[in-house]
Amino acid sequence: MRQFGAVADRPGYRTVSRRSLQWCEFTTWPAALMPSTLPDTAARSSSLSGSAALHLQDVAIGTLTQVTAHIAAGEILCLSGTSGSGKSRLLRAIADLDPHGGEIHLGDHIQGKMPGHSWRREVMLVPAETQWWHDTVAEHLGPAMDEQALQQALTALGFAPDTLHWQVSRLSSGEKQRLALLRAISHRPGALLLDEPTANLDGDTTLRTEQWLQDTVRYHALPTLWVAHDPAQIARVADRHMHIEGHRLVQQP
Amino acid sequence: MxxxxxxxxxxxxxxxxxxxxxxxxxxxxxxxxxxxxxxxxxxxxxxxxxxxxxxxxxxxARLHWVALMAVIMLLLAGREVMARQRYRLSGGWAFGIGTLSMFVSSFAVTLLTLLVIIGPDPWYTPQYAIPLLGMMLGNTMTGVALGLDRLTESVWRQRALIENRLMLGQPWQEAIGDIRREAMRGGMIPTINAMAAAGIVSLPGMMTGQILAGSPPALAVKYQILIMFTICVGTGFGTMAAVLSGSRRLFDQRERLRMDRIRRMH
Known part of the structure; x- marks a missing residue:
């Protein structure tokens, strides 16, 4: 099991924390949600892998060709583009759900050199429409988070403490979407691919979820590719922003 | 008589x-x-x-003629399995997987029954071999067709769910496990129900025919029991083999769900 050290030591963490501070300036958050109140080192024993960068080299899928990008550990790269430009397909290629060209690395891991399911356990895609198959929320969760970490995450996402025992059939689409983010983190990924993770959420919940995602990504040092279409959201969460123009990804100022 | x-x-x-x-x-x-x-x-x-x-x-009563007859029966059954599916594995796999599963289970069980259980001389005596294989293929065909049809249709409808399970890092066997089990059950339940209802709700056709043809009922019953057991075994293993290999075909070596390997028939 890979251990996970102090986040502040990691390259990229200091640069991205600037965003968190900037964000805190225009709204007030309960103390429990602030990054400073995240679990201490002792509680991190069951923490996530993290700390490796995600690198795409000449990835080709659908109309996209020669997509090359580097996402540092703990960095959020926002990806935008018109409908049908291939954002979701690119995420599917990175998660190795569709045949595609090019090479993808997560740290020392090479996509084609490890079994498909092992790669996807590391590079975890959270789709826009999430699916659930067990009766209760708790049955879907992975082993990576202890009770305390789960409760903190639920609070931060605006859920009641007993949410994990709710019946999945009674969840709204917005609840499913937020709980799917928690589900993904509970499986100990090494990188996150988010496909419009706040698409079904109202304004306040969107801000709350963004904040939790930013904190989590930084805390676990996960390279994160975040598909978003709202310029305001991109301004709030992105460390970098790329836009799909034609067949390429173009870095935005 | x-x-x-x-x-x-x-x-x-x-x-x-x-x-x-x-x-x-x-x-x-x-x-x-x-x-x-x-x-x-x-x-x-x-x-x-x-x-x-x-x-x-x-x-x-020559072996090669009996074998030729058996192969023709198998190919016709394979074609029937394929024709009954609304969502087919593309590229001949629907026919291939169905036929191979039926070949493995029906032929193995029929051979075993002829050689070990009934023991006619010679073992391929057509009076025993052909009706036995016919009953076996007819029932295995139903099980295999039901199982494969259930499998491909469920995958077609539940694609998003299977892929979400893959996204969470589940191996393909786990991601499709529920669907695979349901497909196997769907293929095997009719045979189990037929065994449970035999003699109470219905008099099986083969036994009725034998009695009409003059066999003592006790003998006809013994043959019917033998046939029911062998049919059940043949159908069960045939269905399991077909659903297992069919589900394997739906994923590639990277454990991706390949929807391009299913064709929807109209």
């Missing part, structure tokens, strides 16, 4: 009853009259032809 021979006029009287039924359905405007008559005619023609074939086969 002698069997009363049936002549053409006696069959003709039964045929008149079918015509009478067709007339009634036409009067009731069920729109069935034509297909009823065609089906009745097909029964008469197909069974007469197979009767001729069996007469010829029984008189020569």
């Amino acid at each position: 002698t069997v009363i021979d049936l002549n053409i006029w006696q069959l003709g009287m039964a045929a008149m009853l079918v015509v009478l039924l067709a007339a009634c359905t036409w009067y009731a405007r069920l729109g069935l009259g034509k297909s009823l008559l065609i089906a009745a005619a097909r029964t008469a023609i197909q069974l007469s032809l197979i009767g001729l074939v069996l007469e010829a086969l029984f008189s020569v």
